[in-house]
């Protein structure tokens with residue numbers, strides 16, 4: 583144990599080592615506490631889930647948000663399942679900081695998927711047909727979103743309603759995905775197009 587720690591202390595310096603170690607232990611404690619409180623509140627988070635801090639969760643019905651074993655949600659990740667939404671995140675999924683998943687229908691994310699920082703995933707639009715009612719009172723158009731296993735979504739990508747992303751696919755940074763992507767493809771751009779098979 584000490585033979586592993588000593589080189590790290592030498593590299594970082596003793597003060598930085600203890601600062602980072604205590605930060606890590608405190609973060610793990612807060613994460614466990616956060617998961618426990620969310621479970622009591624009716625969110626289906628596996629006890630092994632880890633939270634980065636400052637996360638937001640909201641659901642309009644109990645058990646609408648599920649997060650599977652060993653998945654990690656980074657700092658300020660938001661899972662929003664209002665208005666009858668459902669979010670199901672599989673096992674060993676990594677979602678990095680500031681990503682928002684916003685459901686009014688159903689969003690599913692497969693095991694081992696990696697979602698970079700600042701991604702936005704939604705399964706609804708506001709109805710945009712012209713009418714007498716203001717936009718906020720016209721209701722929603724909802725279509726489920728399904729992201730397969732072992733997918734990588736690059737930073738600042740936006741995934742829109744009705745999209746399915748097949749297993750082992752990659753979405754480039756900054757893409758706006760308006761149509762489904764088959765398994766094993768690299769898609770990028772605005773709107774996202776398939777660049778090549780992987």
Ligand SMILES: CC(C)(COP(=O)(O)OP(=O)(O)OC[C@H]1O[C@@H](n2cnc3c(N)ncnc32)[C@H](O)[C@@H]1OP(=O)(O)O)[C@@H](O)C(=O)NCCC(=O)NCCS
Nearest residue numbers: 697698699735736737752753754755756757768770771777
């Ligand atoms: C998608 C990605 C993985 C592709 O990498 P790559 O295989 O090296 O691709 P290339 O650089 O060979 O690009 C192939 C073509 O796709 C285009 N392209 C690549 N990424 C693109 C993107 N994000 N948006 C638009 N076009 C893109 C390139 O311009 C190139 O086009 P060209 O053939 O006309 O020149 C990479 O560009 C990317 O977006 N990575 C995400 C990084 C990220 O979010 N990191 C966070 C870590 S969790």
